[in-house]
Amino acid sequence: MSLLKQWRYLLLSIFAIVALTAFVACGDDDDDDDGGEDTPTETADGGEETPAGGDGERIDGGDLIVHGNEPDSLDPHFSSFAQDISLHRMLWRGMYWLDADFNVTPHMAADDPEVSADGTVYTIPIREGLTWSDGDDLTSEDFVLGLHRTCNPDNAGQYQYVLTNVIGCDDYYSAYGSEDAPLTPTAEELEALRGAVGVTAPDATTVEITLQNPQPTFPIILALWMTFPVPAHLFPDPGQEWPAGPSAPDALAYNGPYIMTGYTPQDSAVLEPNPNWAAPNDVSPTLDTLTIRFIDDSSVANNAYRNDELGYADVDTTVLSAVVSEFGEGDEYFKNLKASTRGLQMNLDRPPLDNLEVRLALSQAIDRDAMVEVVTNGANDATTSWIPGNLPAGAAPDAYAECCGYNPTAAQERLANAGYPDGAGFPTDLTILVGDSPAARDTAEFLQASLQDTLNIQVGIEVVDSATRSARFTSEDFWLFPGGWIQDYPDPENWIVGLYDTDGPLNHYNCSSAEIDQLIADNQFNTDNDARIDAYTRINDIITEEACGIAPYWHENDHHLIKPNVVGLRENISAQDAFQAGDWFAESWGFSE
Amino acid sequence: MTAYIIRRVLWMIPLLWAVTTITFFLMHTVPGGPFSIQEKLPPATRDALERRYNLDKPIHEQYVIYLGDLMPITYEPPFLKTPDLGTSFTQNRDVTEIIEEGFTVSAQLGLMSFLFAMILGMSLGVISALNQNNVLDYLGVFVSTLGAAVPSFVLATVGVLIFSVELGWFDVLGWGGPAWTEAWNPTAWDWRKVVLPVVSLGLLPAAFIARITRASMLEVLQQDYVRTARSKGLAETIIVLRHVVKNSMIPVLTVSGPIFAGLITGSFIIEGIFQINGIGRPFVDAVFRRDYGIIMGTTIFYASVVAFANLTVDVAYAAVDPRIRYS
Numbered sequence: 001m002s003l004l005k006q007w008r009y010l011l012l013s014i015f016a017i018v019a020l021t022a023f024v025a026c027g028d029d030d031d032d033d034d035g036g037e038d039t040p041t042e043t044a045d046g047g048e049e050t051p052a053g054g055d056g057e058r059i060d061g062g063d064l065i066v067h068g069n070e071p072d073s074l075d076p077h078f079s080s081f082a083q084d085i086s087l088h089r090m091l092w093r094g095m096y097w098l099d100a101d102f103n104v105t106p107h108m109a110a111d112d113p114e115v116s117a118d119g120t121v122y123t124i125p126i127r128e129g130l131t132w133s134d135g136d137d138l139t140s141e142d143f144v145l146g147l148h149r150t151c152n153p154d155n156a157g158q159y160q161y162v163l164t165n166v167i168g169c170d171d172y173y174s175a176y177g178s179e180d181a182p183l184t185p186t187a188e189e190l191e192a193l194r195g196a197v198g199v200t201a202p203d204a205t206t207v208e209i210t211l212q213n214p215q216p217t218f219p220i221i222l223a224l225w226m227t228f229p230v231p232a233h234l235f236p237d238p239g240q241e242w243p244a245g246p247s248a249p250d251a252l253a254y255n256g257p258y259i260m261t262g263y264t265p266q267d268s269a270v271l272e273p274n275p276n277w278a279a280p281n282d283v284s285p286t287l288d289t290l291t292i293r294f295i296d297d298s299s300v301a302n303n304a305y306r307n308d309e310l311g312y313a314d315v316d317t318t319v320l321s322a323v324v325s326e327f328g329e330g331d332e333y334f335k336n337l338k339a340s341t342r343g344l345q346m347n348l349d350r351p352p353l354d355n356l357e358v359r360l361a362l363s364q365a366i367d368r369d370a371m372v373e374v375v376t377n378g379a380n381d382a383t384t385s386w387i388p389g390n391l392p393a394g395a396a397p398d399a400y401a402e403c404c405g406y407n408p409t410a411a412q413e414r415l416a417n418a419g420y421p422d423g424a425g426f427p428t429d430l431t432i433l434v435g436d437s438p439a440a441r442d443t444a445e446f447l448q449a450s451l452q453d454t455l456n457i458q459v460g461i462e463v464v465d466s467a468t469r470s471a472r473f474t475s476e477d478f479w480l481f482p483g484g485w486i487q488d489y490p491d492p493e494n495w496i497v498g499l500y501d502t503d504g505p506l507n508h509y510n511c512s513s514a515e516i517d518q519l520i521a522d523n524q525f526n527t528d529n530d531a532r533i534d535a536y537t538r539i540n541d542i543i544t545e546e547a548c549g550i551a552p553y554w555h556e557n558d559h560h561l562i563k564p565n566v567v568g569l570r571e572n573i574s575a576q577d578a579f580q581a582g583d584w585f586a587e588s589w590g591f592s593e
Numbered sequence: 594m595t596a597y598i599i600r601r602v603l604w605m606i607p608l609l610w611a612v613t614t615i616t617f618f619l620m621h622t623v624p625g626g627p628f629s630i631q632e633k634l635p636p637a638t639r640d641a642l643e644r645r646y647n648l649d650k651p652i653h654e655q656y657v658i659y660l661g662d663l664m665p666i667t668y669e670p671p672f673l674k675t676p677d678l679g680t681s682f683t684q685n686r687d688v689t690e691i692i693e694e695g696f697t698v699s700a701q702l703g704l705m706s707f708l709f710a711m712i713l714g715m716s717l718g719v720i721s722a723l724n725q726n727n728v729l730d731y732l733g734v735f736v737s738t739l740g741a742a743v744p745s746f747v748l749a750t751v752g753v754l755i756f757s758v759e760l761g762w763f764d765v766l767g768w769g770g771p772a773w774t775e776a777w778n779p780t781a782w783d784w785r786k787v788v789l790p791v792v793s794l795g796l797l798p799a800a801f802i803a804r805i806t807r808a809s810m811l812e813v814l815q816q817d818y819v820r821t822a823r824s825k826g827l828a829e830t831i832i833v834l835r836h837v838v839k840n841s842m843i844p845v846l847t848v849s850g851p852i853f854a855g856l857i858t859g860s861f862i863i864e865g866i867f868q869i870n871g872i873g874r875p876f877v878d879a880v881f882r883r884d885y886g887i888i889m890g891t892t893i894f895y896a897s898v899v900a901f902a903n904l905t906v907d908v909a910y911a912a913v914d915p916r917i918r919y920s
Contacts, residue, residue, distance in 0.1 A: 153641055174637055176641070
């Protein structure tokens with residue numbers, strides 16, 4: 001064979017590979033849709049049901065596989081991550097439940113709580129005849145043990161602070177003292193502290209909870225995961241280790257709509273309908289199995305969705321417009337506002353960030369609309385408000401546009417008023433501290449360019465891994481920090497208390513406002529709900545108008561892909577701690593014809 | 594030979610101790626801790642979590658506790674115990690259990706990829722060398738250059754797009770290996786989940802092995818004893834199989850040990866792209882999340898596997914090359 005012929009073979013091979021790659025890159029355009037706008041359908045409970053499922057009749061049975069993330073822990077009294085809580089809510093339920101409009105409705109409780117005249121004692125009737133998935137009776141003792149478990153210092157529940165108003169809970173939780181002043185309580189002392197927690201079971205169908213102060217938000221707390229019951233027949237000790245890993249499904253009992261029948265670390269959790277589910281809403285699971293497939297990377301999940309291995313997936317927002325175009329808005333692609341705000345956080349202890357004019361100059365130098373387009377591919381919604389407008393005490397995205405929104409001229413004037421005309425003399429040691437993800441780098445680079453272009457000031461970018469970033473934030477070792485908040489429960493106090501009071505444990509940006517402190521002190525336990533909401537509305541004004549630790553720039557959205565034959569993925573307006581669309585009401589998930 | 598093996602095994606003890614100590618202290622010098630990623634935690638909760646996992650103790654005390662747990666000996670009869678690699682802070686489980694589960698999958702993936710790499714790499718190398726400067730040689734060199742030049746994540750991603758999303762031949766998610774007892778039964782494997790990860794992981798080492806095999810073969814083919822064998826009229830097949838291939842294997846063996854160890858201890862990238870529940874992903878996640886338990890356990894495990902793989906290769910030298918003898 002001549003040399004020329006050999007080279008022809010070689011070139012032919014290269015051409016074949018290039019052509020095959022090009023075929024793949026250009027493929028799938030046939031599925032593009034004009035993305036007609038389908039309006040979500042209002043459901044009986046007020047939730048918004050996605051129009052997925054087409055016109056087909058709902059059918060019983062089927063195996064639904066959805067995209068999720070692996071939980072750190074299966075213990076609802078310990079966890080703090082959204083993916084954990086999402087799974088817990090499918091397996092266990094509490095005395096009360098939050099419907100789509102934030103109304104607290106009886107769930108495992110028989111009725112609303114009876115509250116004492118001074119608002120500090122809650123007497124809760126539990127439904128009779130409740131059973132765990134293993135057939136054992138579910139009684140008030142199980143709920144008491146659940147609350148004790150969250151307050152237990154050996155369990156170190158990460159949401160214990162939500163129960164701080166329950167008598168004795170803080171004392172029990174801090175029985176070992178602090179890092180600076182450690183204590184060594186005996187077993188008897190620990191038991192005495194547990195006994196002093198104001199949660200008791202006078203009889204098998206009554207739970208009594210005593211608070212230090214009347215708390216308007218306490219009914220909401222009673223609907224959250226950290227108050228879920230513990231199967232006392234399996235775990236009598238509140239500090240007992242909770243099962244984990246592949247052996248966990250058989251070691252646990254459940255009172256939620258599903259039971260877990262399989263758990264493979266890094267792979268999936270397999271759920272089946274709970275035969276003893278009490279169905280408080282008259283809604284029971286119709287699926288044969290529900291599999292939560294743990295997938296870290298949404299681009300992988302999207303490929304699996306395309307290959308029909310998943311019925312639901314979160315969208316890879318780095319290619320959002322391509323995904324929307326491929327699946328069609330309202331056909332298979334859906335978007336929901338998430339109760340979350342991100343912004344440029346500033347450490348007020350570090351000059352010149354202690355200067356209000358400087359902070360507002362930074363805030364007004366950020367073109368939020370451009371930032372959303374450039375950094376997030378339009379995935380989020382630009383805002384100037386800390387609390388989102390669809391929540392009580394929240395404000396519309398443009399509510400603070402005049403004082404704090406993008407305005408280069410006003411920003412330059414403010415910087416000049418602060419003593420740095422055209423950026424002259426502005427300290428050069430300020431940095432933006434970010435994690436090492438591409439999205440975080442893009443955010444920092446956009447902010448850096450905005451401050452340079454608008455204010456002629458130079459700020460550096462410090463890229464560190466996520467654990468270092470968080471450690472430096474909590475130790476207040478930063479100047480500028482892109483960060484924010486995701487709502488834990490739908491009340492404005494969750495957006496403010498602890499975060500913006502001067503001594504708040506999560507106030508790492510050192511916001512200190514006498515007016516905010518006074519408003520919180522006067523209203524945190526105010527039973528006049530309107531006055532309480534007004535106070536938080538005013539605090540939201542102060543936070544934004546004084547850039548008291550943050551210049552908000554966007555509210556996050558969730559983006560989902562749902563197969564046309566999957567029904568019941570109902571999102572509510574707060575999307576509270578949602579991981580999958582409608583995971584707060586997973587018993588309604590199913591298939592249509 | 595036995596004395597040599599015992600000596601090498603005993604040398605592993607100080608080696609593993611050094612790896613353990615260096616990793617332990619290096620790990621704690623990096624800023625942040627297992628719970629620092631959770632910015633919402635109030636100080637009281639952070640204190641409670643650190644106490645729960647003994648992280649509130651001084652660092653030297655934590656080291657002594659860890660080393661004590663790791664030792665396979667105890668003061669009480671029968672004076673032996675199972676080494677305890679600790680607890681994962683992020684998964685609330687024994688690290689030994691996590692490594693066991695992950696390694697089972699990574700080992701299957703690695704073993705299949707290793708077999709694929711050896712078969713493809715050696716075949717390409719041998720064919721190339723026997724057809725030097727021929728079209729088959731160019732093709733072999735082209736394939737091995739391509740395999741070495743294209744990163745595994747590109748190969749895997751393009752493979753998923755072509756063969757899963759477009760053609761629907763293979764699955765995107767998961768690993769299709771059976772229990773080890775079923776591993777000899779081809780029907781027990783879910784090949785839709787096996788082919789892409791194995792090819793993606795195995796192509797780079799295959800390319801490497803092909804180049805080494807080819808170079809080594811070409812060198813051996815020019816040796817005097819090969820010329821002598823030919824002049825004596827031995828059949829070409831016998832010359833190649835008995836004299837050339839066998840004697841060309843020493844360099845291949847040298848690299849196959851580390852390649853084998855690397856493949857069976859998991860690939861973060863391939864496990865991530867196919868969401869395979871091996872050992873690579875938990876290790877990398879643990880580094881980012883400062884899960885000290887998993888970092889320590891996996892590092893010690895990796896060190897042991899590499900040390901044993903190298904020992905195996907050294908012992909195999911003697912089997913392949915009669916000139917090598919250990920005393």
